[in-house]
Amino acid sequence: MDRFSQGLADPQETHVVGECLSCGGEVYEGEEVWEVEGEYLHDGYDCIRGYIADFATQKVAG
Numbered sequence: 845m846d847r848f849s850q851g852l853a854d855p856q857e858t859h860v861v862g863e864c865l866s867c868g869g870e871v872y873e874g875e876e877v878w879e880v881e882g883e884y885l886h887d888g889y890d891c892i893r894g895y896i897a898d899f900a901t902q903k904v905a906g
């Protein structure tokens with residue numbers, strides 16, 4: 845009886861579903877991400893900030 849052997853996914857077999865628009869790193873199935881026009885962005889400060897820097901200008905408000 846080995847009915848449990850096919851239950852849980854092997855953590856080694858994470859499925860890559862795309863790559864991050866900002867850092868270019870792999871995005872895995874089940875990972876929390878931002879979707880931008882059908883593409884992925886990691887849910888992390890550096891990736892979001894890096895992405896925004898493509899079209900926004902950082903400045904001092906005033």
Ligand SMILES: [Zn+2]
Binds near residue numbers: 864867886
């Ligand atoms: Zn990223």
